[in-house]
Amino acid sequence: MRLLVADDEVNLAKALQAVLEDAGYNCDVCFDGNSAIRLISQEIYDGLILDIMMPSMTGLEVTQVLRKKTMMPILILSAKGQDQDKILGLNMGADDYMAKPFNPLELVARVKALLRRADAQTSELRRGELLLNLSSHELWKNDRQITLTPMEYKLLSLMMKNPGRIFTKAQLYENINGEFFESDENTIMVHISKLRDKIETDPKQPVYIKTVRGVGYRFEV
Secondary structure, three states: EEEEEEEOOOOHHHHHHHHHHHHOOEEEEOOHHHHHHHHHOOOOEEEEEEOOOOOOOOOOHHHHHOOOOOOOOOOEEEEOOHHHHHHHHHHHOEEEEEOOOOOOOOOOOHHHHHHHHHHHHEEEEOOOOOEEEOOOOOOOOOOOEOOOOOOHHEEEEEEEHHOOEEEEEEHHHHHOOOOOOOHHHHHHHHHHHHHHHHHHHOOOOOOOEEEEEEOOOEEEO
């Protein structure tokens, strides 16, 4: 799993990165709110550890922006231990809160718990008429089951988990199959076309998988 740590205390951010990587996670770091928003728009993260007091955008502002786009687990950190800060952060959409200073091992335990809860809550994805079961890999449209190939399932689940996000063909391929080469662009286009044939009422006028001309694809409801 891949995590992002956003904290303007550079030494702390790098220390948390080391602790989380020792616990088996891939972890990136950034040091301000705008960078956190930019990275999350470019990469797939399973969770975010976010400081409240940061330049450019506070952690609360970042949380507010992200909650309009994603239900990614968010754990807020703050040097402020006041209850009002904790309540404000949780009301903004954060999933958990820790006051500095804290035990790094407790942070790892909190992150693991957040990710477990997120997995349990996302065993099914419902978008419009589509219902995707992430455990059985079954897709239903209304009461009709739709058979997907493994590649189609990976593509659809990635996009359904990130509605509204624009993916380039390279990003889709890299998140599913690894390293992308120019020759793989046609492969993605073929799979997207087949997916549309299966899930769209009119594949020529797609409702779910939209083409963003010159960029890639976006899943909408």
